[in-house]
Amino acid sequence: MSIPFELPADDHDLSPRTGYTRAHWEAVADGLLRAAWRRSTPGCALLDLPGRPSRSGVRSDGLEGYARTFLAAAFRVAGSGGDDPHGLLERYASGLAAGTRTPGRDDTESWPLILDHDVQGQPMVESASVALGLRLTAPWLWERLDPGVRDRAEEWLRGALRHTPAPNNWYLFPYTVAGFLESVGRGDAETAAARDRALELLEGWYRGDGWYADGDGRAFDHYNGWALHLYPVLDAHLAGDGEAAAAHGERLRTHLESFALMFGGDGAPLHFGRSLTYRFAASAAVSLGAVTGHTPLTPGASRRVASGSLRHFLDRGAVTADGLLSLGWHGPHEAGLQSYSGPASPYWASKAFVALLAPAGHAFWTAREEPAPVEESDRVLALPAPGLLVQATRADGIVRLHNHGSDHVRPHEGESAAEDDPYYGRQAYSTRTGPTAAGNVADNHLSVHTGGRHSVRRRIHPLGAGHGDGWGWAASWHRPVFAGGPPMVPGLRVESVTVAHGGHELRAHRVLGAPAGSRLTLTGWATGPEEPLTSALYGLHGWCDPSPDPVRAPQGTAWTPWARVPRLTGRCEGASVHLALASLTADQGAVPLPEAVDEVRVDDGTCEVVWAGGTARTRIAFEPLEVTHTVG
Numbered sequence: 001m002s003i004p005f006e007l008p009a010d011d012h013d014l015s016p017r018t019g020y021t022r023a024h025w026e027a028v029a030d031g032l033l034r035a036a037w038r039r040s041t042p043g044c045a046l047l048d049l050p051g052r053p054s055r056s057g058v059r060s061d062g063l064e065g066y067a068r069t070f071l072a073a074a075f076r077v078a079g080s081g082g083d084d085p086h087g088l089l090e091r092y093a094s095g096l097a098a099g100t101r102t103p104g105r106d107d108t109e110s111w112p113l114i115l116d117h118d119v120q121g122q123p124m125v126e127s128a129s130v131a132l133g134l135r136l137t138a139p140w141l142w143e144r145l146d147p148g149v150r151d152r153a154e155e156w157l158r159g160a161l162r163h164t165p166a167p168n169n170w171y172l173f174p175y176t177v178a179g180f181l182e183s184v185g186r187g188d189a190e191t192a193a194a195r196d197r198a199l200e201l202l203e204g205w206y207r208g209d210g211w212y213a214d215g216d217g218r219a220f221d222h223y224n225g226w227a228l229h230l231y232p233v234l235d236a237h238l239a240g241d242g243e244a245a246a247a248h249g250e251r252l253r254t255h256l257e258s259f260a261l262m263f264g265g266d267g268a269p270l271h272f273g274r275s276l277t278y279r280f281a282a283s284a285a286v287s288l289g290a291v292t293g294h295t296p297l298t299p300g301a302s303r304r305v306a307s308g309s310l311r312h313f314l315d316r317g318a319v320t321a322d323g324l325l326s327l328g329w330h331g332p333h334e335a336g337l338q339s340y341s342g343p344a345s346p347y348w349a350s351k352a353f354v355a356l357l358a359p360a361g362h363a364f365w366t367a368r369e370e371p372a373p374v375e376e377s378d379r380v381l382a383l384p385a386p387g388l389l390v391q392a393t394r395a396d397g398i399v400r401l402h403n404h405g406s407d408h409v410r411p412h413e414g415e416s417a418a419e420d421d422p423y424y425g426r427q428a429y430s431t432r433t434g435p436t437a438a439g440n441v442a443d444n445h446l447s448v449h450t451g452g453r454h455s456v457r458r459r460i461h462p463l464g465a466g467h468g469d470g471w472g473w474a475a476s477w478h479r480p481v482f483a484g485g486p487p488m489v490p491g492l493r494v495e496s497v498t499v500a501h502g503g504h505e506l507r508a509h510r511v512l513g514a515p516a517g518s519r520l521t522l523t524g525w526a527t528g529p530e531e532p533l534t535s536a537l538y539g540l541h542g543w544c545d546p547s548p549d550p551v552r553a554p555q556g557t558a559w560t561p562w563a564r565v566p567r568l569t570g571r572c573e574g575a576s577v578h579l580a581l582a583s584l585t586a587d588q589g590a591v592p593l594p595e596a597v598d599e600v601r602v603d604d605g606t607c608e609v610v611w612a613g614g615t616a617r618t619r620i621a622f623e624p625l626e627v628t629h630t631v632g
Contacts, residue, residue: 265397
C-alpha cells in the first residue's frame with residue numbers, strides 16, 4: 001500500500017533486503033510528524049488526533065499526541081546534531097509553555113496534572129516522553145526557554161515523582177523524569193529517591209535470559225524492549241555513566257540474543273502481548289543495542305531487523321490516507337486494543353526512531369544489510385526463565401512463540417478470574433497470525449468442557465524448557481478456570497508440553513482430575529481463507545477423530561477479517577493423555593501431518609513419538625517431567 005508522503009528511492013545496494021537507508025527513516029519521521037501537527041491546538045500543547053477517545057479523556061489524549069510525537073522529533077533532531085529543518089522544536093517549546101500554564105477560566109490547553117495511576121494516571125506515562133524529549137534536545141530547546149517556563153515544566157514533571165505509578169514498567173516513567181531533571185542541574189533527594197526506587201524494582205523483576213517480568217507477575221512481552229530495557233540503557237548512555245551502561249547494557253545484549261529472532265522474514269514482530277498498536281516500536285531495543293554497542297548483532301543485521309519492521313507496517317496500511325498511524329496492527333483492528341488505547345497511542349511507535357541517534361556515519365547506517373536471524377537458518381530456542389520456546393523456519397520466514405510462562409496475571413488477582421485474554425493465555429503466537437478475538441473460538445487453546453461450561457487458561461506455571469540441535473521443548477501446568485459458575489473444579493489440573501521439531505509442533509497434554517463426562521478440545525492456528533498459509537492439526541492419541549473440524553472465527557484476526565481454526569475433540573475423565581501434531585507453514589509442499597510420524601506409544605503417563613523414517617524419537621514423561629529427543 002502507498003503512504004501519503006514521499007520517500008527516497010530504495011537503495012538495494014546498501015540495503016538489499018529492505019531498500020531502506022537513514023534517509024528513509026528521516027522521511028518517515030518527518031511525514032508522520034507533519035501529519036500529526038495538522039491536528040494541533042492553537043497553543044501547540046495538544047495534538048487532537050481522530051479516533052475513539054481513551055478512558056482518560058480527550059485532554060489527556062491530546063497530551064499523549066504532544067508527548068509521543070515529541071519523542072520522534074527529539075530523536076530526529078538530536079541524531080542530526082541539532083539540525084531542525086522543519087522548525088519542530090519551536091512548536092514543542094510553544095506547547096510546553098501553553099501546557100504548563102495554571103488553568104484559567106478560558107483555558108483549553110493546559111495539561112492534566114499527574115496524579116496516582118488509579119486516579120489520573122495517563123499523564124504520568126506521557127511525562128516520560130516529555131522528559132526524554134527535553135533531555136535529548138536540551139541545547140536547542142530547554143536552554144532557550146524562558147526561566148518561568150522551565151520552572152513550570154519542572155513543577156508539572158515532578159508530579160510523576162510525587163504520585164504512585166502502576167505496579168509495573170510505570171516506575172520507569174518517574175525514573176526518566178528524574179534523569180532529565182538531574183541532567184539539567186535540577187536534581188535533589190526527590191529525584192534520587194525516584195531513581196533508586198525504580199532500579200530496585202527493576203532488579204526484582206529480572207528473571208534471567210535477558211527478560212524482565214513487567215511487574216511482580218509473569219508478563220513477558222514487548223514491554224521488555226520498548227520500556228524495561230530502553231529507559232535504563234538510554235539513560236546511562238545519555239549520562240555517560242559507564243558502570244550503569246555496562247550493567248544494563250549486558251542485559252540488553254542477552255535479551256537481543258533471543259528477541260532479535262522474534263521478527264519474521266517479512267519484518268513483522270511477534271504478535272503477542274498488549275499494546276501491539278505501538279507496532280514498529282518493537283524494533284527499538286534492536287536499534288538501541290546498535291547505538292550503544294550492547295548487541296550480539298552486526299550493524300547490518302541490526303538495520304535489517306529495524307528497517308524490516310518499519311517497512312512491514314508502512315507497506316501494509318498502518319498509515320492512513322491522512323498520514324496518521326491508526327489504532328490497530330496493519331490497518332485498524334479494534335479487537336487488539338486495550339481500554340487505555342486512545343487516538344495518539346500508536347505514536348509510542350516513535351521509540352523506533354531511537355535508531356536516528358546513530359549519526360549518518362555510524363556503521364548501523366553504512367554497513368551493508370545482512371540477513372536477520374530468521375533468514376540465516378532454522379532455529380529452535382528455549383528460554384527457561386520466561387518459559388518461552390521460539391521456533392523459526394527459514395524457508396517461509398515464520399517465527400512461532402510457544403507460551404509456557406507469560407500470563408499477565410498479577411499475584412494479588414489470583415487465578416480464578418474467568419476472562420480469556422487472547423494476547424497472553426494462548427499456547428502459541430506467530431509473526432504471521434494473530435489470536436482470535438474474545439468471544440470467538442480461541443486459537444491455539446486447550447479447553448476442558450464440563451457441566452456445560454468451558455475453561456480458559458489464566459495463570460501459567462512453567463515446568464521447564466530446553467533445546468538441542470534443531471529441536472526444543474517447553475512445559476507448564478495450569479488450573480482450568482470456568483465462567484458461569486464456580487470458577488475452579490477441585491483437583492482439576494492440566495499439564496502441557498510443546499516439542500518443536502523442524503516445522504512441526506508436538507503438543508502433549510495430561511489432564512488430571514477431570515469430572516465424569518468431561519470432554520476436551522484443542523485448537524490450532526487461525527488463518528484466513530485467502531492467506532497463503534496452511535494451518536494443520538492432527539490427533540495422535542486421545543481424540544475422538546484424528547482429523548480436526550474447521551471452526552469459524554467471524555471477527556478474524558489482525559491479518560484477516562474472517563478466520564477458521566482447526567479443532568480436535570476428545571473425552572477425558574480422571575487422568576488422560578492427549579497428543580497432537582500442529583503446524584503453520586507457507587510451504588505448499590509441506591509433508592501432511594499424518595505422514596510426519598511413524599509410531600506413537602502412550603503408557604502410564606509416558607509418550608513416545610517416532611518421527612517419519614525413524615529420523616528421530618521424542619519421549620515425554622510427565623511425572624517426573626522429562627523430555628528427550630534422539631536422532632536416528
